[in-house]
Amino acid sequence: MKRLLLVLTIFCLTATVSGQIDRTKKPAPKATAPLMLPKIQRAALANGLSLMLVEHHELPVVQFQLVLKSGSSNDPPGKSGLANLTAQMLDEGTAKRSALQIADDLDFIGANLSVNATEDATFTSLLTIKEHLASALDVYADVVLNPSFPEVDWNRVKKSHLTSLIARKDQPAFVASNVFGILTYGGEHPYGQPSGGTEASVDAISIDDLKNYYSTTFMPNNATLIVVGDVTMKEIKPTLEKYFGSWKKGGISTAKFPAAPKIASTQIYLVDKPQAAQSEIRIGHVGVARSTNDYYALTVMNTILGGQFSSRINLNLRESKGYTYGARSGFSMQREAGPFTASAAVKTGVTDSSVIEFMKELRGIRDADVTQKELEFAVNSIVRRLPQAFETPGQISTQLMLLVLYDLPDDYYSAFIQNNEKVTVKDVRRVAEKYLDPKAMNIVIVGDVATIKEGLEKLGYGAVHAVSADGQMMH
Amino acid sequence: MRFLSTLSLLLAFAFCSSAQINIKTERYKLPNGLTVILHQDKSVPIAAVNIWYHVGSANEKPGRTGFAHLFEHMLFQGSQNVGDDQHFSLIQEAGGSLNGSTNNDRTNYFETVPSNFLEMALWLEADRMGFLLPAMTQEKLDNQRDVVKNERRQRVDNQPYGRSFERIGTLLYEPSHPYSWSVIGSMDDLSAASLEDVKEFFRKYYAPNNASLVIAGDFDVKEAKELVKKYFSDIPSSTIEPLPVNQPALAAAKYETMEDRVQLPRMSINWHSTPLTSPDDATLDILGDVLAGGKNSRLYRALVYDRQIAQNVFAGQGSRALAGTFSVTVTAKQGVSLSEIEKVVDEEIEKLKNIPPSDRELQRSRNSTKATYVYRLQSVGGKADQLNWFNVMWDDPAMINKDLDRYAKITPADVQSAAKKYLTKNRVVFSVVPTGKKELEAKPISN
Numbered sequence: 001m002k003r004l005l006l007v008l009t010i011f012c013l014t015a016t017v018s019g020q021i022d023r024t025k026k027p028a029p030k031a032t033a034p035l036m037l038p039k040i041q042r043a044a045l046a047n048g049l050s051l052m053l054v055e056h057h058e059l060p061v062v063q064f065q066l067v068l069k070s071g072s073s074n075d076p077p078g079k080s081g082l083a084n085l086t087a088q089m090l091d092e093g094t095a096k097r098s099a100l101q102i103a104d105d106l107d108f109i110g111a112n113l114s115v116n117a118t119e120d121a122t123f124t125s126l127l128t129i130k131e132h133l134a135s136a137l138d139v140y141a142d143v144v145l146n147p148s149f150p151e152v153d154w155n156r157v158k159k160s161h162l163t164s165l166i167a168r169k170d171q172p173a174f175v176a177s178n179v180f181g182i183l184t185y186g187g188e189h190p191y192g193q194p195s196g197g198t199e200a201s202v203d204a205i206s207i208d209d210l211k212n213y214y215s216t217t218f219m220p221n222n223a224t225l226i227v228v229g230d231v232t233m234k235e236i237k238p239t240l241e242k243y244f245g246s247w248k249k250g251g252i253s254t255a256k257f258p259a260a261p262k263i264a265s266t267q268i269y270l271v272d273k274p275q276a277a278q279s280e281i282r283i284g285h286v287g288v289a290r291s292t293n294d295y296y297a298l299t300v301m302n303t304i305l306g307g308q309f310s311s312r313i314n315l316n317l318r319e320s321k322g323y324t325y326g327a328r329s330g331f332s333m334q335r336e337a338g339p340f341t342a343s344a345a346v347k348t349g350v351t352d353s354s355v356i357e358f359m360k361e362l363r364g365i366r367d368a369d370v371t372q373k374e375l376e377f378a379v380n381s382i383v384r385r386l387p388q389a390f391e392t393p394g395q396i397s398t399q400l401m402l403l404v405l406y407d408l409p410d411d412y413y414s415a416f417i418q419n420n421e422k423v424t425v426k427d428v429r430r431v432a433e434k435y436l437d438p439k440a441m442n443i444v445i446v447g448d449v450a451t452i453k454e455g456l457e458k459l460g461y462g463a464v465h466a467v468s469a470d471g472q473m474m475h
Numbered sequence: 476m477r478f479l480s481t482l483s484l485l486l487a488f489a490f491c492s493s494a495q496i497n498i499k500t501e502r503y504k505l506p507n508g509l510t511v512i513l514h515q516d517k518s519v520p521i522a523a524v525n526i527w528y529h530v531g532s533a534n535e536k537p538g539r540t541g542f543a544h545l546f547e548h549m550l551f552q553g554s555q556n557v558g559d560d561q562h563f564s565l566i567q568e569a570g571g572s573l574n575g576s577t578n579n580d581r582t583n584y585f586e587t588v589p590s591n592f593l594e595m596a597l598w599l600e601a602d603r604m605g606f607l608l609p610a611m612t613q614e615k616l617d618n619q620r621d622v623v624k625n626e627r628r629q630r631v632d633n634q635p636y637g638r639s640f641e642r643i644g645t646l647l648y649e650p651s652h653p654y655s656w657s658v659i660g661s662m663d664d665l666s667a668a669s670l671e672d673v674k675e676f677f678r679k680y681y682a683p684n685n686a687s688l689v690i691a692g693d694f695d696v697k698e699a700k701e702l703v704k705k706y707f708s709d710i711p712s713s714t715i716e717p718l719p720v721n722q723p724a725l726a727a728a729k730y731e732t733m734e735d736r737v738q739l740p741r742m743s744i745n746w747h748s749t750p751l752t753s754p755d756d757a758t759l760d761i762l763g764d765v766l767a768g769g770k771n772s773r774l775y776r777a778l779v780y781d782r783q784i785a786q787n788v789f790a791g792q793g794s795r796a797l798a799g800t801f802s803v804t805v806t807a808k809q810g811v812s813l814s815e816i817e818k819v820v821d822e823e824i825e826k827l828k829n830i831p832p833s834d835r836e837l838q839r840s841r842n843s844t845k846a847t848y849v850y851r852l853q854s855v856g857g858k859a860d861q862l863n864w865f866n867v868m869w870d871d872p873a874m875i876n877k878d879l880d881r882y883a884k885i886t887p888a889d890v891q892s893a894a895k896k897y898l899t900k901n902r903v904v905f906s907v908v909p910t911g912k913k914e915l916e917a918k919p920i921s922n
Contacts, residue, residue, distance in 0.1 A: 021705055023556045023602060026565065027594040033520030033693065100780075103770035108835070110842035127846075156783055163786050163808055166738045170635035277632035278625070310564045319560055322621025325629050345629045347621075377568050384570020384589050391519050392853040 035387045038396055040403075040410050041233050045241050048249045049220035052400050053227045053236065060130030062229030064137075065397045066144060067404045068122040069224075070217035072195035073255035073336075077188070079205050081197020083217075085161060086210045087117040090124065092153040094146040099153050102139060111136040113143070119195055120335045121405055122217075125397075130230050133239070141243035147214065154207050165199055172273055172446045173345065175469050176280035179271055180444040182471030184285060184339055188258040191338060198470065216253040220244065224404045228393045257336050260286045263440040268355075268456050268464040272449040279351040279447030280343075283358050287340035288435055290333035290406040296419045297427040298331055298435060303378040304428065305329050305365050306342055310377070313342060313361050321357065323350045331435070335406070340435065348448050352455030355443060362438040369425050383417045496876045498852070500862060501696070508684025508712045511703050512862050512872050514691040516855055522692035524596040525585040525859035526604075527867045529687075530680035532660070533579045533653035533718055533797060541623070541660015542668055544577040546676050548619040550584065551575070555606035559615070562599055569595065572856075577658055580796040581867055587856045590693040594702055597690075601706035604686065607677055613670055620665055627659045635737045636907050643745055646729050646903045647800060652721060654798055682713035689862045689872075692855040720750055722798040725901040732906040732916040739786060740915045741806045742813040744820065745903040748801040751794035752869060757881035758893040759801055763791030764840035765832045765890060766803065766823065771839070773823045774803065782819065784811045796868060801897055813906045813917040827894045831887035841882050848879060 038054040045051065072083040091113060092099045106113050111128040124144055128136035168174045178194050185192025197205070225244070227236055263285055288298065299307075306313035306329025317327040324344040332338030342362065346354040389395055403412060443461065445452065446469075456464050466474040501513045532543045553559040566573045571588035588596050631637040641657035648655035688707070690699050724747050749755045767774045767790035778785035790803040805816050851857045858875070865874035906916040 023598070023606070023706075027598050029569070029589075029595065030591040033590055035520055100771055100776075104839075107769055107771065107839040107842060110846050112846060156780070159783060159808075160779070160786060163739065166809060167635075167786065167806070170737050172633060277628040308567055310560070310567045315560065318622055319618065322618045323625070325622055325626040345625070345633065347625055347628065377564070381567050381570055384568075385572075386570070387519050387521050387589060388570070388572065388587060391521070391855070394853070 032384075035390070037413050038390065040400065042410075043233055043237055045220065045237070045244060047220040047245060047247055049240075049244055049247065050224040051227065051233075051237065051240065052224060052404070053231070053233050054396055054400070055232055056228075056230060060230045061393070062128055062130055062133060062227065062231055063393045063397055064126040064140065065226040065401055066124040067224045067226065067401055068124070068218060069120070069222050069405070070252070070255070071117045071119050071121045072193065073119050073190035073257070074213065074217060074253060075190065075193060075197075078201055079197075079209060080193035080195070080201040081161070082205055082209055082213050083117040083122060084196050085157065085202070085205060086213050087115045087122050087124075088157055088161065089149055089154060089210060090115045090143045090147045092157055093148050093150040094142045095148050096146070097139070097142060099150075102143060105135070105139050109135055111139075113140065115143070117195065119191060119338075123401070137239065137243045144218070145244070145247050149207050149210050149214075151207060154210070158202065158205070161196070162199060162202055165196060165202065168196075169469050172276065172278070172280045175271055176282045176343075176444055176446040177341075179269065179446070179467055179469070179471040180282035180284070180341065180442060181339065183269060183442050183444060183467070184260065184263075186261040189260050190255055190257060191334070191336065192260070216251075219250050219252055220247045221249040222252045226397050226400045226404070228397045228400075263442060266439055266441045266443065266461050268443045268445065268459070268461050269467045270449050270453065270456070270464050271444070271446040271467050271469055273446055274448055274450065276348060276446070276448045278345045279348055279354070279445050279452055280345050281351070281354060281358070282341055282343050282444040283355070283362070283441055284339050284341040285437060285441050286337050287331040288333060289335060289337045291335075292333070294431045294435070295333070297423050297431040298333075299382060300375065300378045300420065300423045301365065301370075301428045301431050302329060302331060303382060304370050304374050305361065305432075308381065310381075312365070313358065316357050316361060317344055317346070317354060321350070321353070323347060323354050323357070327358075348451050351445060351447055351452040352459060355445075355456065355459060359438055362436055362441075366429070366432045366436055366438070370428050372425060375423070375425050375428060379420050379423060383420050386413070386416060496849075496852075496879070498858065498862075498875050500872050500875070502866070502872055505683065505704065505708050507708060507710060508682070509703075509707050509710075510687040510866060511700075512687065512689045512866060513696055513699060514689065514858060514862060515694065515696060516691060516858070517693045519855075520590045520693050521587055521855060522590045522593045522596070522690060522694050523585065523587045523855040523859040524593070524600060525583065525689040525691070525856070525863055526600055527687045527863040528582045528681060529580075529685050529715075529717070529867055530582055531578050531580040532656065532658040534680065535653075535656070535660075538664055538667060539660075539672060540656040540664040541627075541658070542664070542672060542676065543582060544658055544660065545620065545623050545665060545668055546673065547575045547577045547582050547584075548623055549611065549616065549673060550603050550607065552615045552619065553610045554602040555609040556602050557599060557610070559610075562603070565595065565599065571596070579654055579658060583860065583863065585856060585860060587692070587854070593690070593694050593699070597702050597706050600688070601710065604681060604683065604707070605710035607681065608674055611670060611673055616668070616670055616673060620668065623659075624662060624665055627662065627665075631659060636735060636741055638735070639733055639741075639743065639905060639907050642731065642733060643743060643903060643905050646731060646905065647725070647745055647747065648723060648798075652723060652798075653718060654795065679713060680715065682715070683707060683710050684712040685715050687863050687866050689859040689866075691859040691862065718797060720797050722750055723747055725903070728900055728902055728904065728919060730904045730906075730917060730919050732908060732913065734910045734913065735907050737907060737909055739806050739809055740811065740813050740909065740912070741804065741907045742816055742917050743802055743804040743905045744817070745800050745802045745905070746897050746899065746901070748792055748799040748897050750799050751796060753799075754881075755893055755897075756792060756794055756799065758885050758889050759792035759799070759897065760844065761837060761840045761882065761885055762827075762890050762893050763801070764843065765827065765836050766790040768840060768843060773827070774805070774820060777819050777823055778805060778816065784808055784819070785816060807915075810915070812915050813908070817904065817917045824894060824898050827891060828898075831891040834887065837885070837887060837890070844882050845879055
C-alpha cells in the first residue's frame, strides 16, 4: 500500500509541473522487477538418453533440441568437414523416407527441423505444435536414428558443399577468420581445421566415412534431449521412449586435442586481395576453455575491452577514429580453449593505424586498472541483460544447451548475477594479464597488399608474411 | 512459468487454423500528432520502445543519396541533454539492446530494456526527437560520415555481388523515381552532406506528426501514458507531404552484365510488381514460395535438386510502399551459363502460367508464412516493430491480428493469374559473372 501511495504522489507532481519538465536529469530506474527462472526437470530413457524439460501449459507448442556431444573436433586428419557433412545428410533420406518426403512431411504440418554441427557438438532441433507431436516426432526420430546416406543424395550434397567452399573464398571476412584459425591452432589441432572442411578434405570423404562417424558418435549415451513446451515429464517420457527407445548405446569415439603451436612473438600475416576497399583484421591467440574458474572475470574484462558497442575498442576505432563500421573482441570459450580474437573490417588506407589502435587497447587493459565506473558499467550491462535471454522458447533452450555442453550446474543462472557482481577491478587486471599477451599474437589481415604492406612493416613486428587464402605460408 | 505464456499463446493461435492471433493494442494521438501504440505483455520484466519516422531514402533530394541513413547514425551521437555516445552507453548499462535501421520508406529506432528503465528510454527518444540540433557538430558529422562510408565498403564494395543491387535499381527505375538510388548512397553524395543538410532534414522529417511510437512489454498503461505525455507533448510538429505511390512499368526487357571477383555466376531477374498494400502483395509472396520456398518448390527442384546446375535460388515479392518488385535470384554452379539457368526459370514460370499450383503447394506456403510471421512476434521487440509496420504502412496496428487472413483467401487460380500478370517478358535480367567470364552471362534471345 505504501508503494502505491508513493507512485500516485509522483504522478500528481508530474501533472502539476508539466510544460516545464527538467530534461537535463536522466530519469532514475525503478526497483528491479523479479525474474522467474525456468524450473529444469531431468530424467533419462532406458537407453541412457538424458532428458531436460522446461514445462509450460498455456498452449500446445513443443520445442526439441537434441545436443550430441560430438562435432567437427572428431574429424579425422585429412577429413575435416566430416561431422558437418554427416549433419547435412541426416535429413537427406532415411530407411523409409526420401529427402523430398522428409521436407514435405514437415512443411505440411508447419514443423521446423534443423541440423548443424559445431566444433564441440551436433544440434538437431524440432519445433512443432502439440497436435502434430506424433507426426513430427516420427520424422525427427527417423532422421536421427535411421539416416540411410543414399548415394545419389550424397553426391548432390557433396557437390553443393564443395561449391559453397569455393564461394566462401570470395568473402574476405570468412577468409580472415579461417586463416587466423589455421595459423593459431596449426595443422593438428581440431580448432585449426575449418569445421566445413577444405576442398581437398571434403573431396577425400566417402559415404563409408559418414556411416562410420555416425555409428561411433550418434548414440543416446552421447546425447541430451532438451524439451521446452506444453508437455509434462510424465507424458513426454513414454512418448520419447517410443520414438527414441530403439536407439542403441555404445562406445563413443572421442576427439583428440594436440597442443596448439606456441607463438614466439607477434607477427603479421597478409592474405592478398588486390584493390580491396577494406582490410579484414584478426588479432589474437589461443584463449581459454569454458571450464575456466576465471569465466566471470574474463567476461567482465572483455565487456570493457571489446564485447559491445560501448567497449573501448569500438569507441576508439569507430566512434573516435572513424576507421571502421564496427570493431570488437571476444573469447570463444569452448570445451577446449577456443581463440581470443580482436577483429574489424577497416578502410584500406588506415590498416596500419588500426593495428596500432588495437594493440594499444590490448596493452592498455593489462597495463593499468580499469576504473570502478567501467567495472560497474560492464557488470550492470551483463547482469541486467539476463531477462532478455529467457524471453522465447528458442532462447530458453539455448540457455539449457549451454548447461549441457559445458557441464554447468542447474542453478547456474540463479547464481549468475551474484557471480558477476563479485568481480573486482583487480580480477579484471589479473585476467587481462594472464589471458592476453600482446607480445605473442597472430595478426592476420586480408586486404590489398600493394597498399598496406609498407605501413605494416613499420610497426615493429618485423617483415610481414604472405599467406594464401587457405592459410598456407607462401615463399 | 508466467513468462512463457504470451509467446506460446501466439504460436498456438498461429498454427490452429480456426483460431486468431489476438494481440491487444491501444492507439491514440497526442495533440502534436505523435501516434502512440501500447501493447502490454507482462510475461518477462522487459519493455520495448520502438519509433518509426516515416522518412527513408525515398525522401532524399538529388545529390544527397544515403542521407537518410547517415542521419540515422547522427541520432546516436547525443542531443541537448544526452552526451556524446551516451545513448548507446546508457542503454547498454541498463542491460538493454538497441539499434536503428533505414530503408527506402522509413527509419526506425528501437531498444528493449528491463522494464524499470522504461522512463529512461522514453526520455532518450524524446530528447533526440525534440532537441537534437544543439548537440550537432561538424566533427560528429565527419566521424559518422567515415563510419557510414566504412559500412558501405563492408556491405557493398568489399562484398561479392555487393554492387549489383544498386545497379538493378537504376535499371528498373527512371532517375527521378525515389527507388532508383540505393539506401546506402554513393560515396560522393555522402562526402557532400553538410551540417546544414542535417538541420534541414531534422526540421522537416523528425517531428512527432511524422513518427509512430510503440511501447510493448511489461509496463503500467496509465503510467506509460503519463510518461509519453511528459516527454513528448511539447515537441512541435511540422508540415510533411507524403510521397505519392508511383508504380512504374518496363516497356521492354533489359539485360546487363557485371564482372566481379566471384567464383560463381549469379543472375537476378526482376519485374515491377505492386506496392505493399495492394491485394496482390500476398499472392506474390505465395508465388515466391511455390517457386523457391523449400526443397519441394519448383525452381529448387528443377535447378538445385534435379539438374544440379545451381547452388541456391531465391524468389519473392519485394514489398515497398511506393512500388513493388518481384525477383528470382539464382546462384549457378561454377562454369554454368546463366542463359541455361534463365531457360529453366522461364520454363518453370511458363508451367505455372498454364496450370495453377496444387492445393498442397499453397498449404505449405501458408504454413511456412504463419511460422515465420509468428516467430517474428515471439519477442516484445519483434511485436513492437511489427505494430509500427502495420501502423505506418497500413494505418492499422490491428492488422497484426489479421495479416495472415490475406494469405488464407488466396486460391491456386489467383497465383496463376499473378504469374501471368506480373512475370512478363518486360524485366531486368542482371548477370554477375567471374571477371573474364563474360561468356557465362544471360543474353536476350534474338528473334
